[in-house]
Amino acid sequence: MPVKTDVTGEVVTAYLSGELDHHTAREMREAIDAAVDRNMPTLLILDFRDVSFMDSSGIGLVMGRYRNLQRTGAALHVVNTPPQIYKVMQLAGLNRLAKLEKGGVRIETD
Amino acid sequence: MKPINRFALTLPSHSANEAFARAAVAAFLTQLDPTVEEIGDIKTAVSEAVTNCIVHAYPDTIGKIYITVDLHADRTVTVRIRDAGCGIADVAQAMEPLYTTAGGERAGLGFAVMQSFMDGVKVRSKLGRGTTVTLKKKLSLRVASHAGTR
Numbered sequence: 001m002p003v004k005t006d007v008t009g010e011v012v013t014a015y016l017s018g019e020l021d022h023h024t025a026r027e028m029r030e031a032i033d034a035a036v037d038r039n040m041p042t043l044l045i046l047d048f049r050d051v052s053f054m055d056s057s058g059i060g061l062v063m064g065r066y067r068n069l070q071r072t073g074a075a076l077h078v079v080n081t082p083p084q085i086y087k088v089m090q091l092a093g094l095n096r097l098a099k100l101e102k103g104g105v106r107i108e109t110d
Numbered sequence: 111m112k113p114i115n116r117f118a119l120t121l122p123s124h125s126a127n128e129a130f131a132r133a134a135v136a137a138f139l140t141q142l143d144p145t146v147e148e149i150g151d152i153k154t155a156v157s158e159a160v161t162n163c164i165v166h167a168y169p170d171t172i173g174k175i176y177i178t179v180d181l182h183a184d185r186t187v188t189v190r191i192r193d194a195g196c197g198i199a200d201v202a203q204a205m206e207p208l209y210t211t212a213g214g215e216r217a218g219l220g221f222a223v224m225q226s227f228m229d230g231v232k233v234r235s236k237l238g239r240g241t242t243v244t245l246k247k248k249l250s251l252r253v254a255s256h257a258g259t260r
Contacts (some may be wrong), residue, residue, distance in 0.1 A: 019129055021128045021129060021157055021161065022125055022128060022161045022164065022165065023125035023126055023128050023129065025215070029215065053129075053132075053150075053152050053153065053154075053157075054154075054219050055158055055161065055223065056158060056216075056217045056219040056222075056223050057161065057216075057217075057221075059217035059219055060214075060215045060216050061215070063217060064214060064215050067214070072244040083146075083147070083150070084150035084153075085146075085156065087147075087150070087151075087227075088154060088223060091219070091222065091223060091226050092217060092219055092221040092222075
C-alpha cells in the first residue's frame with residue numbers, strides 16, 4: 001500500500017511511500033480522501049518520509065487536498081520531506097499554502 | 111558537439127513507464143558521477159516531460175515516446191524527449207506556470223519544474239505532428255573523491 005493512515009482524535013496522518021508521479025498519484029489520492037471523508041479531521045498531516053521521488057504530480061496532490069480541506073476549514077501540514085521533494089514543493093510555492101517543514105519534527109495544530 | 115556516449119530508448123506511453131523512463135536515464139548518467147541533487151533534478155525534469163507525452167500528446171491513445179540521452183566531454187547532458195502526438199498549439203502558453211488543460215489534479219508546473227531544474231529547456235512542436243523537448247544540464251566538476259578509497 002502506498003499510503004498508510006493513522007487517526008488520532010481529530011488528526012489524520014497519511015504516511016505516503018514509494019514514488020509519487022502521475023501514475024501513482026491517483027491511488028494515493030483516493031486513499032487519503034477516503035480517510036478524510038471517514039474521519040472529518042481538523043488537521044490532515046501528509047508525511048513524506050518514505051517517498052523516494054516526487055514530480056509536479058505531487059504538487060497537484062497536495063493542492064487538491066488543500067482545496068478539499070478548505071471546505072471544512074481543516075488545516076494541512078506536509079512533513080518530513082526529503083531534499084528532492086522539498087525542492088519541488090518550494091518551487092511550487094507550497095510553503096505559502098501548506099505548512100512545510102524540512103526537519104523531522106511533526107508540527108502540531110495551530 | 112559530438113557526444114562521447116549516447117543512449118536511446120523507445121517506450122509506449124503507458125503511465126507505468128514514467129518511473130522506468132526516469133530511472134533508465136538516471137542509470138545511464140551514473141558514468142559521469144553526478145551528485146545526488148543533479149540526478150534528482152534530471153529525473154524530475156524527465157518525469158515531467160514524459161508525463162506530458164502521456165497526458166497531453168497521446169490523451170486517448172497509446173503512442174511512442176522516444177528518449178535519447180547524449181553525454182558530452184564537457185559534462186553537459188542532453189536529454190531529448192520526443193512524441194508523435196497531437197502537438198501544442200501555443201508553446202509559450204503551455205509553458206506558463208500554473209497553465210494546464212488537464213484539470214484540477216494537475217498543477218500545471220511541468221515546464222516550470224523543467225526550467226528550474228535544468229540549465230536549458232527547448233520545446234519544438236507542430237500541431238498534429240508531435241513535440242520535442244530538449245533538456246540540457248551541465249554537471250558540476252567532481253573532485254576525484256574515489257582516489258585513495260579501497
